[in-house]
Amino acid sequence: MSDIQAVMTRVTRTEMVGEHLVRVSVAGEELRTLPWGESGPGPRADAYFKVVIPAPGRDHVRVDSSDLSRWRQEYLSRPETERGWIRTYTLRDARVVTTERGEVPEMDIDVVVHEDDVHGGLGPGARWGSQLVPADTVQLLVPSATGTWWACWDEHRAGNNHVVLAGDETAVPAAAAIVDCVDQAISLGKDSAPAPGAPQTLHVAVEVPSHGDATLPAGPAALSRGVMSNGDIRVTLDSGTELTWTWLERGESAARNEPLESWLRQQLEGRAATARHAASATGEEGDEDTGEFVWATADAAGHGPYWFLAAESSAVKSLRRMCVSHGVPKTDISFMGYWKRGRATE
Numbered sequence: 346m347s348d349i350q351a352v353m354t355r356v357t358r359t360e361m362v363g364e365h366l367v368r369v370s371v372a373g374e375e376l377r378t379l380p381w382g383e384s385g386p387g388p389r390a391d392a393y394f395k396v397v398i399p400a401p402g403r404d405h406v407r408v409d410s411s412d413l414s415r416w417r418q419e420y421l422s423r424p425e426t427e428r429g430w431i432r433t434y435t436l437r438d439a440r441v442v443t444t445e446r447g448e449v450p451e452m453d454i455d456v457v458v459h460e461d462d463v464h465g466g467l468g469p470g471a472r473w474g475s476q477l478v479p480a481d482t483v484q485l486l487v488p489s490a491t492g493t494w495w496a497c498w499d500e501h502r503a504g505n506n507h508v509v510l511a512g513d514e515t516a517v518p519a520a521a522a523i524v525d526c527v528d529q530a531i532s533l534g535k536d537s538a539p540a541p542g543a544p545q546t547l548h549v550a551v552e553v554p555s556h557g558d559a560t561l562p563a564g565p566a567a568l569s570r571g572v573m574s575n576g577d578i579r580v581t582l583d584s585g586t587e588l589t590w591t592w593l594e595r596g597e598s599a600a601r602n603e604p605l606e607s608w609l610r611q612q613l614e615g616r617a618a619t620a621r622h623a624a625s626a627t628g629e630e631g632d633e634d635t636g637e638f639v640w641a642t643a644d645a646a647g648h649g650p651y652w653f654l655a656a657e658s659s660a661v662k663s664l665r666r667m668c669v670s671h672g673v674p675k676t677d678i679s680f681m682g683y684w685k686r687g688r689a690t691e
């Protein structure tokens with residue numbers, strides 16, 4: 346049996362939860378077949394899936410998940426005007442809702458409505474997210490009931506540890522869902538075993554385009570219980586984790602990644618105990634821009650504070666380089682390029 350499956354859902358509602366962020370809720374019987382485990386539909390840290398977006402005026406393509414590599418080759422060989430696009434999004438949250446067809450799972454997808462600053466207009470994913478209306482059909486490629494969630498968050502690495510999570514607007518859904526999971530002690534494992542100890546501290550900093558994106562609904566549920574302190578929102582999660590959440594608004598004046606870089610520099614310089622050694626000592630070879638998307642996860646066996654970085658590919662590389670130059674072992678860092686400037690992401 347394949348670990349990947351295509352499921353059909355229908356849009357139940359859409360809502361702007363930030364100036365550049367639309368929440369698309371989809372529901373359907375077929376969502377039961379995701380690997381929810383005993384705890385049932387809910388957030389699953391940074392778990393992601395694919396959306397198969399039809400070309401305008403075309404029907405949904407049929408995905409042959411029994412032979413996905415052959416199907417993918419055949420799919421990619423067709424023009425986009427015929428086949429449409431495949432894009433990656435995060436499972437922001439899920440629940441069971443009552444519809445006229447009975448109780449079915451419903452899940453939320455938070456889509457960044459971004460301009461393509463290289464080619465102009467909206468990217469196909471951004472356009473798709475902003476044009477959906479209730480009852481539209483949405484096809485997803487997701488793990489099957491026998492599979493495991495596709496995710497990078499390592500709850501064992503985070504357990505009883507100090508965690509820093511930094512990202513751009515595309516990582517807000519992942520950051521929020523990770524916090525929700527820590528708060529509610531939801532494990533990524535199918536057996537719904539309790540997480541292996543919650544993080545002691547979790548500092549999240551997310552760079553968003555504007556003040557209108559730093560909203561309560563875009564963040565984790567716990568923010569509503571938080572208190573403001575020096576521009577950060579602080580709250581003790583139900584798991585005992587001390588959460589600090591920082592919105593970094595880019596606004597008109599800052600370049601992309603500038604607020605995140607200066608925030609991270611301050612964090613690193615504030616960690617007096619961090620052993621300093623030059624980036625060259627830990628080796629940056631092989632780190633040049635290869636034109637590929639960057640993706641590496643922290644060593645599961647490591648014990649140092651856990652760094653989780655998700656943003657545009659060159660931005661995330663620069664953030665990791667800064668961490669390493671301040672003495673953070675590469676093996677303590679997970680870094681994921683969620684998109685790449687000037688390039689479409691299938």
Ligand SMILES: Cc1cc2nc3c(=O)[nH]c(=O)nc-3n(C[C@H](O)[C@H](O)[C@H](O)COP(=O)(O)OP(=O)(O)OC[C@H]3O[C@@H](n4cnc5c(N)ncnc54)[C@H](O)[C@@H]3O)c2cc1C
Binds near residue numbers: 433515689
């Ligand atoms: C694991 C994972 C999880 C993700 N989760 C989410 C999520 O929950 N929500 C979400 O919105 N995105 C998420 N993304 C990012 C999303 O897949 C990309 O932003 C994707 O490129 C959007 O597709 P598009 O069709 O709009 O643009 P594309 O066709 O891929 O790109 C068109 C152009 O727009 C640029 N571009 C792409 N994304 C952005 C952006 N965000 N801001 C500015 N310019 C951009 C590209 O560089 C390119 O020039 C995730 C990515 C990964 C890998």
